Amino acid sequence: xxxxxxxxxxxxxxxxxxxxxxxxxxxxxxxxxxxxxxQTLGMRRLVFGVVEDREGQTAFxxxxxxxxxxxxxxxxxxxxxxxxxEQLLTR
Amino acid sequence: MPLNPIIAATTALSRLDGxxxxxxxxxxxxxxxxxxxxxxxxxxxxxIIRQMMDGYNQVRRKMRLVHLEFDGGLLLFMIQEGVVLITxxxxxxxxxxxxxxxxxxxxxxxxxLSALSTAASALPSASDxxxxxxxxxxxxxxxxxVKAESFVSNWGEVRKVLEGxxxxxxxxxxxxxxVNRCIEKEDVGDPxxxxxxxxxxxxxxVINQVPNTSKRRQLQSELESALENLTA
Numbered sequence: 001x002x003x004x005x006x007x008x009x010x011x012x013x014x015x016x017x018x019x020x021x022x023x024x025x026x027x028x029x030x031x032x033x034x035x036x037x038x039q040t041l042g043m044r045r046l047v048f049g050v051v052e053d054r055e056g057q058t059a060f061x062x063x064x065x066x067x068x069x070x071x072x073x074x075x076x077x078x079x080x081x082x083x084x085x086e087q088l089l090t091r
Numbered sequence: 092m093p094l095n096p097i098i099a100a101t102t103a104l105s106r107l108d109g110x111x112x113x114x115x116x117x118x119x120x121x122x123x124x125x126x127x128x129x130x131x132x133x134x135x136x137x138x139i140i141r142q143m144m145d146g147y148n149q150v151r152r153k154m155r156l157v158h159l160e161f162d163g164g165l166l167l168f169m170i171q172e173g174v175v176l177i178t179x180x181x182x183x184x185x186x187x188x189x190x191x192x193x194x195x196x197x198x199x200x201x202x203x204l205s206a207l208s209t210a211a212s213a214l215p216s217a218s219d220x221x222x223x224x225x226x227x228x229x230x231x232x233x234x235x236x237v238k239a240e241s242f243v244s245n246w247g248e249v250r251k252v253l254e255g256x257x258x259x260x261x262x263x264x265x266x267x268x269x270v271n272r273c274i275e276k277e278d279v280g281d282p283x284x285x286x287x288x289x290x291x292x293x294x295x296x297v298i299n300q301v302p303n304t305s306k307r308r309q310l311q312s313e314l315e316s317a318l319e320n321l322t323a
Contacts, residue, residue, distance in 0.1 A: 029143075029146065030157070033140075034159050034161070036139050037140075037159070037161075040135045040139065041163075041166070041179075042163070043161035043163040043164065044161070044163070046159060046160070047160050047162055048158075048160035049157075049158060049159050050156070050158040051154065051157050052154065052156040052157075053147075053152050053155055054155070080187045081190065082185070082186065082187055085160070
């Protein structure tokens with residue numbers, strides 16, 4: 001799935017409606033808190049994230065240098081972080 | 092309930108390759124906090140993560156793991172029954188391995204942790220005789236490590252050696268407490284700012300606390316050899 005945000009406008013492509021909704025919600029919620037953590041940690045940007053609960057896993061990675069485009073998935077399967085990272089960041 | 096086994100396990104987790112810091116908390120109760128920056132900054136980090144977890148709780152989602160990779164380091168936190176174990180990692184770390192170790196730590200201590208209050212505890216502050224290494228301006232984790240190495244002693248490595256040696260004759264938590272007591276007793280201030288000679292003296296003073304003479308001698312000789320290897 002790919003989520004693009006441009007000001008108030010956002011577009012999402014790929015995945016079924018349930019997964020899309022979950023992915024969008026997760027990316028927005030986590031990236032909001034990650035942005036707040038940047039200053040505390042002395043870092044500049046979030047590049048990759050994985051969130052897991054009982055229902056499954058959501059993973060997302062920034063595409064290129066843009067903070068407004070996220071590529072990833074929401075799935076009921078759980079995979080190793082290393083494996084997901086390789087899939088999302090080294091493509 | 093005694094928290095020593097949990098603190099010892101958390102300290103052991105912080106020694107895994109690529110782990111730069113660890114925090115364990117439940118609500119307002121900070122059980123353990125060991126980060127390569129000031130207490131204030133660690134508290135800010137906890138406050139943000141607490142808010143994030145509160146948001147998930149409000150929508151009745153039980154999170155297990157959150158992994159955030161930033162441009163200069165990683166934050167991996169595991170959650171179980173309101174207890175949050177945060178690890179700050181360098182790119183050298185294996186997040187899957189740390190996640191497994193952290194989840195096991197939470198599962199193994201689940202009973203004690205579930206009995207813990209969520210109210211703020213009286214965690215000893217930095218005024219316990221050991222001055223904390225404070226980084227006042229934001230830096231990436233790697234920069235912190237490089238900067239720290241340039242002006243601190245090798246006390247961190249010596250302490251690991253000491254705790255390893257002491258664990259042959261006592262439990263890990265006991266060993267950690269013994270080292271802390273010695274730092275206070277010897278009144279050396281911040282051990283990370285000691286000269287190499289003073290670090291050796293402090294390490295010897297710690298081993299001298301072992302009551303059994305033959306074991307003490309054995310540990311002293313092992314300490315000397317380990318210190319030689321460290322400086323080689």
